[in-house]
Amino acid sequence: MADVVKVAIAGAAGRMGAEAVKAVEGADDMELVATLTREDSLEKLVTSGAEVLVDLTVPSSTEANVHFAVEHGIHAVVGTTGWSEEKLETLRKKLEDHPEVGVLIAPNFAIGAILATEFAAKAARYFESVEVIEMHHPNKVDAPSGTAAHTASKIAAARAEAGVAASPDATETDQGGSRGADVDGVRVHAVRLRGLTASQEILLGDQGQQLVIRHDSFDRVSFMPGVLLGVREVAKHPGLTHGLDHYLGL
Numbered sequence: 021m022a023d024v025v026k027v028a029i030a031g032a033a034g035r036m037g038a039e040a041v042k043a044v045e046g047a048d049d050m051e052l053v054a055t056l057t058r059e060d061s062l063e064k065l066v067t068s069g070a071e072v073l074v075d076l077t078v079p080s081s082t083e084a085n086v087h088f089a090v091e092h093g094i095h096a097v098v099g100t101t102g103w104s105e106e107k108l109e110t111l112r113k114k115l116e117d118h119p120e121v122g123v124l125i126a127p128n129f130a131i132g133a134i135l136a137t138e139f140a141a142k143a144a145r146y147f148e149s150v151e152v153i154e155m156h157h158p159n160k161v162d163a164p165s166g167t168a169a170h171t172a173s174k175i176a177a178a179r180a181e182a183g184v185a186a187s188p189d190a191t192e193t194d195q196g197g198s199r200g201a202d203v204d205g206v207r208v209h210a211v212r213l214r215g216l217t218a219s220q221e222i223l224l225g226d227q228g229q230q231l232v233i234r235h236d237s238f239d240r241v242s243f244m245p246g247v248l249l250g251v252r253e254v255a256k257h258p259g260l261t262h263g264l265d266h267y268l269g270l
């Protein structure tokens with residue numbers, strides 16, 4: 021890519037999209053060539069000459085947007101949630117036909133949240149019990165959060181690799197899903213509360229002790245350095261990258 025990266029933002033009218041527009045406009049090494057709302061045709065990506073699509077839309081839109089970008093040789097930096105393992109696998113296969121294209125699916129762009137997930141995965145093998153609580157603003161449309169699902173999966177993988185048993189739980193009746201969602205065997209609880217932006221707590225328990233790893237995003241500016249890093253790096257990483265931790269050398 022040239023010194024100045026041509027960027028398009030889908031979901032530009034949304035909470036994250038509006039913040040990303042400001043961030044890209046403020047970056048000397050980027051040019052915002054297109055903003056897309058739900059009404060816009062994806063052809064705008066091609067006609068604007070975009071080199072990188074930043075997708076900050078909704079779970080029901082993101083897959084089509086990213087596949088369109090890949091088919092047209094445009095890299096994609098994706099913050100939108102809703103990427104199941106099945107959807108990721110479909111995308112991996114599509115990328116095999118476009119080996120020069122890079123896609124970053126980032127469940128969370130905030131460095132603190134990325135580190136919290138890493139620390140939790142590292143700690144998970146040493147504790148008998150682990151559960152995740154995510155807390156967000158009440159306008160969020162999906163639960164559990166993409167970050168919490170990603171964190172739980174990484175915790176589960178780390179525990180499986182270390183041969184740690186499932187967290188003990190004597191629950192016999194669970195009315196209304198009180199025990200939360202089961203993500204790869206790890207319980208994930210979702211709170212929706214006015215005043216919050218995005219928080220995550222990982223509770224790790226063992227006999228007579230508890231470790232709590234917590235991260236709070238108080239403002240969406242917390243995500244912007246990660247978005248810009250993704251835009252700068254994505255072309256250097258062809259294929260699918262799941263998690264900004266891979267660009268950070270974590």
Ligand SMILES: NC(=O)C1=CN([C@@H]2O[C@H](COP(=O)(O)OP(=O)(O)OC[C@H]3O[C@@H](n4cnc5c(N)ncnc54)[C@H](OP(=O)(O)O)[C@@H]3O)[C@@H](O)[C@H]2O)C=CC1
Nearest residue numbers: 031033034035036056057058077081099100101127128129
């Ligand atoms: N990875 C990260 O660090 C972060 C990820 N997120 C995720 O980013 C996504 C966006 O969050 P947020 O900004 O709060 O949500 P918003 O609902 O505020 O914004 C989403 C925007 O996308 C628009 N949209 C929907 N479909 C399309 C489409 N096909 N093309 C263009 N625009 C479209 C929506 O329009 P309409 O209103 O008409 O539906 C809306 O304006 C969510 O999945 C959220 O979980 C959020 C924060 C951080």
Ligand SMILES: O=C(O)C1=N[C@H](C(=O)O)C[C@H](O)C1
Nearest residue numbers: 101127160165166167168218
């Ligand atoms: O919708 C949000 O706000 C957020 N979504 C992402 C998620 O689902 O993990 C990232 C962050 O938690 C904010």
